Amino acid sequence: MRAIVDCNSFYCSCERLFRPDLREKPVVVLSNNDGCIVSRTDEAKKLGVGMAAPYYQNRELIEKNEVAVFSSNYHLYGDLSMRVMDTLRELAGEDRVEVYSVDEAFLDLSTIPADTLTGMATTLKETVEQWTGIAVSVGVGPSKVLSKVANRLSKKDKKGTRGVLVIQSPEQIREALERTAVDDLWGVGRQYAMKLHHLGIDNGWQLRNMPEEWARKHMGGVVGVRLIRELNGIPCIPMKDPLETKKMIATTRMFGKPVFELAEIREAIATYTARAAEKLRRQFSVAGTIQVYVVTNDTRKGPYEYNPQSRWQYTHLAEATDDTATLIRAALPLAEKLYQPGLKYLKGGVVLSGLVPADAIQSNLFVQEHVRQDNPLLKAVDNINFSYRSDVVKYVSSGLTRNWKMRQELRSKRFTTRWDELYEIH
DNA sequence: TCTGGGGTCCTAGGACCC
DNA sequence: TCTGGGGTCCTAGGACCC
Numbered sequence: 259m260r261a262i263v264d265c266n267s268f269y270c271s272c273e274r275l276f277r278p279d280l281r282e283k284p285v286v287v288l289s290n291n292d293g294c295i296v297s298r299t300d301e302a303k304k305l306g307v308g309m310a311a312p313y314y315q316n317r318e319l320i321e322k323n324e325v326a327v328f329s330s331n332y333h334l335y336g337d338l339s340m341r342v343m344d345t346l347r348e349l350a351g352e353d354r355v356e357v358y359s360v361d362e363a364f365l366d367l368s369t370i371p372a373d374t375l376t377g378m379a380t381t382l383k384e385t386v387e388q389w390t391g392i393a394v395s396v397g398v399g400p401s402k403v404l405s406k407v408a409n410r411l412s413k414k415d416k417k418g419t420r421g422v423l424v425i426q427s428p429e430q431i432r433e434a435l436e437r438t439a440v441d442d443l444w445g446v447g448r449q450y451a452m453k454l455h456h457l458g459i460d461n462g463w464q465l466r467n468m469p470e471e472w473a474r475k476h477m478g479g480v481v482g483v484r485l486i487r488e489l490n491g492i493p494c495i496p497m498k499d500p501l502e503t504k505k506m507i508a509t510t511r512m513f514g515k516p517v518f519e520l521a522e523i524r525e526a527i528a529t530y531t532a533r534a535a536e537k538l539r540r541q542f543s544v545a546g547t548i549q550v551y552v553v554t555n556d557t558r559k560g561p562y563e564y565n566p567q568s569r570w571q572y573t574h575l576a577e578a579t580d581d582t583a584t585l586i587r588a589a590l591p592l593a594e595k596l597y598q599p600g601l602k603y604l605k606g607g608v609v610l611s612g613l614v615p616a617d618a619i620q621s622n623l624f625v626q627e628h629v630r631q632d633n634p635l636l637k638a639v640d641n642i643n644f645s646y647r648s649d650v651v652k653y654v655s656s657g658l659t660r661n662w663k664m665r666q667e668l669r670s671k672r673f674t675t676r677w678d679e680l681y682e683i684h
Numbered sequence: 685t686c687t688g689g690g691g692t693c694c695t696a697g698g699a700c701c702c
Numbered sequence: 703t704c705t706g707g708g709g710t711c712c713t714a715g716g717a718c719c720c
Contacts, residue, residue, distance in 0.1 A: 289706035296706070312705045330706090359702045359709090431698095447700050478699065481712065515703085536710055607707090620719095 261365040262405045268361035269297035284325040285518045291512045291664040333672040341390045353410035379422045398424040403488035406444040503541045509534040510607025513662040517603045525657030527593040530608040535582040544578040546612030550592040553605035
């Protein structure tokens with residue numbers, strides 16, 4: 259059996275932890291640049307605040323109802339996420355937890371006796387809440403997809419399930435799947451949902467009964483076959499090895515306001531490269547390929563149309579590296595190649611790929627000077643930038659004016675990761 | 685006269701997830 | 703004025719190899 263543990267309205271719950279006055283009150287958290295609503299509490303949901311909805315479209319509703327609004331505070335959420343995951347590992351066993359996202363983890367419960375699963379799930383929920391202050395929902399089922407189904411139903415019926423639902427017997431599974439629209443299944447997105455409804459397949463139970471060969475033809479090949487099997491309680495999506503590292507690292511941002519000059523684009527790209535390189539070093543990898551992209555607003559559709567167009571350039575590095583300066587040197591010419599005067603730039607980004615472990619670099623015979631890996635200077639810079647102010651130490655190419663920096667006007671303090679922002683009790 | 689079979693690697697693009 | 707950011711997996715098709 260598998261469990262999925264999922265933090266309720268995670269970003270909002272983190273904010274509430276340091277603002278007890280907001281308990282039971284509507285709260286929302288905004289995406290970067292204060293653009294969209296990415297987390298909302300049940301109270302905000304009830305008021306009709308949409309998920310992933312643009313902030314400015316909901317502003318009136320939010321102000322009228324005195325909804326508390328926060329910019330995203332990733333330092334805070336990252337730290338609390340770590341505490342939740344540590345708690346789960348403590349309870350379920352170090353190697354039985356797969357961190358799936360900042361607010362979700364799959365647990366392998368295959369060694370837990372069937373009749374104690376509900377007890378175990380309840381313990382997980384209560385302990386996480388007691389140790390971290392973050393409320394979670396727990397769904398348990400024979401496969402990952404079914405555990406997701408259970409988790410969703412546990413949230414829909416909070417009073418009945420108290421946030422914990424185990425589906426195990428054939429009857430429980432059938433009932434749960436009949437209550438779940440195909441749109442709400444993990445692995446069915448907009449495209450497939452549309453296709454399925456077209457064919458008269460509306461709920462999970464109907465999809466479960468479709469033949470595998472049909473799924474192979476019409477639902478993305480083996481992906482569809484796996485989904486059908488998972489719905490039938492046959493686990494085919496394995497637990498991931500916790501030691502696996504990322505295969506790609508990206509840092510991309512909307513600019514705080516549109517940008518027109520090459521100098522500004524260069525600054526932004528250098529800054530994003532430095533940030534991506536930090537992430538790279540954190541997982542002890544080096545990158546073999548760097549891609550740079552920008553999004554322009556093509557005005558051919560009329561001056562006020564939103565018609566974003568992306569342009570890409572990439573280069574393979576002579577030798578894989580995690581050195582910020584080397585990566586910036588590779589990135590800037592790509593930015594220059596992309597730049598065309600007169601266009602309006604909305605967004606930029608850097609993607610590192612071809613990642614391999616730092617201790618297994620394939621060296622290039624034709625590279626004369628090898629950059630020293632495990633550079634103590636960079637380590638020191640990473641430490642300073644994390645524990646004090648971001649970019650206390652930065653490369654000159656990342657710029658000093660930074661007109662393009664994103665808006666984040668409503669961010670709370672980084673109570674748990676910055677010395678100068680600790681929570682104070684007077 | 686007439687053109688196999690089996691394989692790898694790479695890229696682009698589509699679908700999905702939170 | 704105004705719409706986020708960061709990932710994964712799979713497939714198809716082209717280039718190339720023996």
